């Protein structure tokens with residue numbers, strides 16, 4: 400087993416609420432276990448540029464409740480090259496960094512997997528993304544907060560939709576995955592939810608909407624996942640315009656507000672557990688794994704299957720939505 404004296408920690412890709420809580424847990428667990436910790440700013444780009452800061456107990460004070468990431472984040476094109484990764488690995492070694500905790504989503508883990516393969520560098524991934532699309536954990540850090548942020552916004556949209564008796568097409572994030580859409584759809588009582596995981600031809604959508612409208616509900620909320628094959632809420636509105644010309648229809652794209660804000664209690668606890676588990680995994684000799692929580696227990700998964708295996712969504716929840724609408 401390799402000796403680890405100092406670990407590096409970085410956040411990469413789209414930030415998610417709870418990343419700071421995860422950094423804090425990594426730093427404090429590492430210090431507790433007698434290690435030194437270096438923070439790498441701006442994700443893999445900072446690794447290439449040597450943008451390193453030493454992390455102490457107080458560096459992470461008063462951060463558990465904050466959104467964003469104190470280490471900043473980036474999507475580094477350079478790290479996708481062999482040369483970029485070699486530079487990062489060289490910087491790690493020159494700075495005495497023996498292993499890495501990478502907090503992020505699938506792009507972050509793809510980079511970490513290759514870094515390990517090419518440079519025999521130990522990396523543990525901590526799943527941090529609002530999309531919840533990583534296998535090997537029931538939930539990713541930031542997902543619960545994003546759900547609640549989206550829900551608060553949608554509840555407000557329902558008020559005005561009801562007042563004007565309008566239809567709203569509300570687009571939520573999630574990239575190619577429909578987790579946010581599915582669960583906000585249920586929680587806000589959406590009349591229709593469109594996910595990338597289910598194929599809905601435009602004609603099916605029109606049929607569903609006609610059925611909803613004949614029930615004479617005062618307002619209609621359609622939740623559209625950004626990755627849905629309809630092309631998103633704006634495109635859908637354009638495609639529906641002709642057939643629903645008499646319907647007062649509006650679009651709201653929630654966008655990046657879903658990525659910000661104070662993490663919920665659930666995300667803070669999840670991030671604290673996973674950040675700590677990542678350090679323990681490195682000290683136990685694991686070299687290319689992702690930490691997750693499955694059925695409330697810490698679970699280690701090979702890093703590669705975290706991003707390469709598609710996480711299954713509980714499509715049957717859509718039926719619940721149909722019954723309750």
Ligand code: F6P
Nearest residue numbers: 413504528529530572573574658
């Ligand atoms: O992966 C997180 C996420 O917020 C996705 O839901 C979204 O598709 C994407 O990032 C947006 O990325 P960017 O902030 O680079 O526009």
